[in-house]
Amino acid sequence: MTSLAVTKQGRATRERIVRGAAELIAERGAAGTSLDDVRAVTGASKSQLYHYFGDKHGLVGAVxxxxxxxxxxxxxxxxxxxxxxxxxxxxxxxxxxxxxxxxxxxxxxxxxxxxxxxxxxxxxxxxxxxxxxxxxxxxxxxxxxxxxxxxxxxxxxxxxxxxxxxxxxxxxxxxxxxxxxxxxxxxxxxxxxxxxxxxxxxxxxxxx
Amino acid sequence: MTSLAVTKQGRATRERIVRGAAELIAERGAAGTSLDDVRAVTGASKSQLYHYFGDKHGLVGAVxxxxxxxxxxxxxxxxxxxxxxxxxxxxxxxxxxxxxxxxxxxxxxxxxxxxxxxxxxxxxxxxxxxxxxxxxxxxxxxxxxxxxxxxxxxxxxxxxxxxxxxxxxxxxxxxxxxxxxxxxxxxxxxxxxxxxxxxxxxxxxxxx
DNA sequence: CAGCGCTTGGACTTGACAGTCCAATCGAGA
DNA sequence: TCTCGATTGGACTGTCAAGTCCAAGCGCTG
The missing domain is CATH 1.10.357.10 (Tetracycline Repressor, domain 2)
Incomplete structure (x- = not known):
């Protein structure tokens, strides 16, 4: 599970996701933002989300x-x-x-x-x-x-x-x-x- | 659709639903409250919700x-x-x-x-x-x-x-x-x- | 350059939830 | 009492979202 960004590339991806998610959550709320929305905005794949944040709760926490x-x-x-x-x-x-x-x-x-x-x-x-x-x-x-x-x-x-x-x-x-x-x-x-x-x-x- | 509470009984039902939903929404947020949650708390049926409020948005508005x-x-x-x-x-x-x-x-x-x-x-x-x-x-x-x-x-x-x-x-x-x-x-x-x-x-x- | 592990793509499963539908019941007025 | 509309129960559908899984890609390190 979540072996948190180790590579420079990994850290970049993680941050890109957090920034995108933060924007969505700021304007639609946490409950009103789906992981697919986050994917659409950040171009990330499902695996990436779960790799870096474990689950949605983890992503919200990061945001x-x-x-x-x-x-x-x-x-x-x-x-x-x-x-x-x-x-x-x-x-x-x-x-x-x-x-x-x-x-x-x-x-x-x-x-x-x-x-x-x-x-x-x-x-x-x-x-x-x-x-x-x-x-x-x-x-x-x-x-x-x-x-x-x-x-x-x-x-x-x-x-x-x-x-x-x-x-x-x-x-x-x-x-x-x-x-x-x-x-x-x-x-x-x-x-x-x-x-x-x-x-x-x-x-x-x-x-x- | 939504022929809004006409009977005394109807008005009572409508109010019971609104009160229950208000409580749930206050503590879990609108997006975090499902109509099934509202049903569970108010003992209302699906038809009643849609009869009195049209859709979820209508219920939130009433709340x-x-x-x-x-x-x-x-x-x-x-x-x-x-x-x-x-x-x-x-x-x-x-x-x-x-x-x-x-x-x-x-x-x-x-x-x-x-x-x-x-x-x-x-x-x-x-x-x-x-x-x-x-x-x-x-x-x-x-x-x-x-x-x-x-x-x-x-x-x-x-x-x-x-x-x-x-x-x-x-x-x-x-x-x-x-x-x-x-x-x-x-x-x-x-x-x-x-x-x-x-x-x-x-x-x-x-x-x- | 070889291997290992971090990283990624994306199909798939499962469950929840909004919304639909129809038949049954209730209740007030004629 | 009879009737009609208001009210109610609850099964059913379609969609969407969370979370799982595995195989492939990629880059660092030895």
Whole structure:
């Protein structure tokens, strides 16, 4: 069974399948995507699917991991360079613009998978929960930097603000994709940022 | 075909099927629920399903409508009696407690359906979008009352605050059900309320 | 260049599921 | 009571999808 890609060629095939499957699953859901659909898109044969993933559940798991890694990579990079309010606002606007350019469809791959799989498969739910935790870490990192730069007061509850921010992202994305209106996300993110700014230190130094 | 429930008995059957199907779909997703599953739970026969709903798509549509009506009924009632901050906090804590008592599973039926169906079926997406709009109306109603009671300043952007609140609800529910921790919802809702309170009228009266 | 094992093609099996059909029953109004 | 349409039971069909299997291809390593 699944002697997982050893050759360079094998790894390439495996990745091609995962990418194709990820796209299909993102737009049709895991249950709504058949292995034949995956075959049609990736040009893979039945043996390849079962060779590399064992069964459908394994493929879905691989897709979950892939999406988590992809989204987290992007978010960690974008949030990693946030040092002031302007950076944060740029990050928010960037997300909104991306969603807008995609016609406000699809939303967040992780969020969509989480909504569908959390109740179905506990292993996948754990992976997704882990991804949200990592995303939280990236957000908290950015907030910590803002705090160090004196933009957020020292006694602010960064953990709570992190959760609030991630909620706004996920909720905003869900509303945006349901109403096909990226402005819902803009508003939600704007609210989160306003909330953060409300924790700016009060003391004498008047910023900017 | 589908000569929709005419008799009292017929209406009862139809409703029994919808309720059962709604439960299954909430915990397994629409694609993951077969008509035989629905039959097993509701004790209905194949003919009944096709008599009342035409096909599976029709049944899913009926379930969507049912869930929207149910959730909105509850929310409209709960939000309709909000007149001050304490009422609002009670409403938030009530939601969190309910989620907690269910083991933080399932989340919001509407949210889950929206995540799964928005990309799949445009008709259903529209219904769900409509439901979110109605939910927004209920929230805005509560905020308007708070504003009239002098708790929110007259120049606050209630539309934006409404979207922010609904985002916090949906995002918080998603995080809660993925991490199986109702406190994520508590924190998200707490953040939304803090955000609202930040719009309390500034004038002389010193709050707290 | 020979062999071994990773890799691939694709036919085949099995089961599940959406949807069809028709005959039987029930129930309210004439 | 009689009748007609609403309602119901359940067998049947066709399709599609998951998963199995084996033989052939291909590339690395010795």
């Amino acid at each position: 979950v991991d892939f999406q988590c890694a992809t989204v987290l990579g992007l978010q960690a990079r974008a949030l990693g360079s946030v040092n002031d309010w302007q950076d944060l606002e740029r990050w928010a606007e960037l997300m909104a613009t991306i969603v807008e350019d995609h016609g406000a469809r699809g939303g967040c791959p992780i969020g969509t998978l989480a909504a569908a799989l959390s109740d179905t498969d506990d292993g996948l739910r754990t992976s997704l929960s882990e991804a949200f935790r990592a995303w939280s870490d990236a957000i908290r990192g950015a907030l910590t930097r803002l705090q160090e730069n004196g933009l957020i007061s020292a006694d602010a509850d960064l953990d709570a603000l992190t959760t609030i921010t991630l909620s706004a992202i996920q909720g905003g994305l869900l509303l945006a994709k349901t109403s096909r209106d990226a402005n819902q996300l803009r508003t939600a993110l704007g609210g989160a940022i306003a909330q953060l700014k409300a924790h700016a230190p009060a003391p004498r130094t008047r910023r900017r | 969507v409508d049912f869930q929207c009506a149910t959730v909105l009924g509850l929310q409209a009632r709960a939000l309709g009696s909000v007149n001050d901050w304490q009422d609002l906090e009670r409403w938030a804590e009530l939601m969190a407690t309910i989620v907690e008592d269910h083991g933080a599973r399932g989340g919001c039926p509407i949210g889950t359906l929206a995540a799964a169906l928005s990309d799949t079926d445009d008709g259903l997406r529209t219904s769900l979008s409509e439901a979110f709009r109605a939910w927004s109306d209920a929230i805005r109603g509560a905020l308007t009352r708070l504003q009239e009671n002098g708790l929110i300043s007259a120049d606050a952007d209630l539309d934006a605050l409404t979207t922010i609140t609904l985002s916090a609800i949906q995002g918080g529910l998603l995080l809660a059900k993925t991490s199986r921790d109702a406190n994520q919802l508590r924190t998200a809702l707490g953040g939304a309320i803090a955000q609202l309170k930040a719009h309390a009228p500034a004038p002389r009266t010193r709050r707290r």
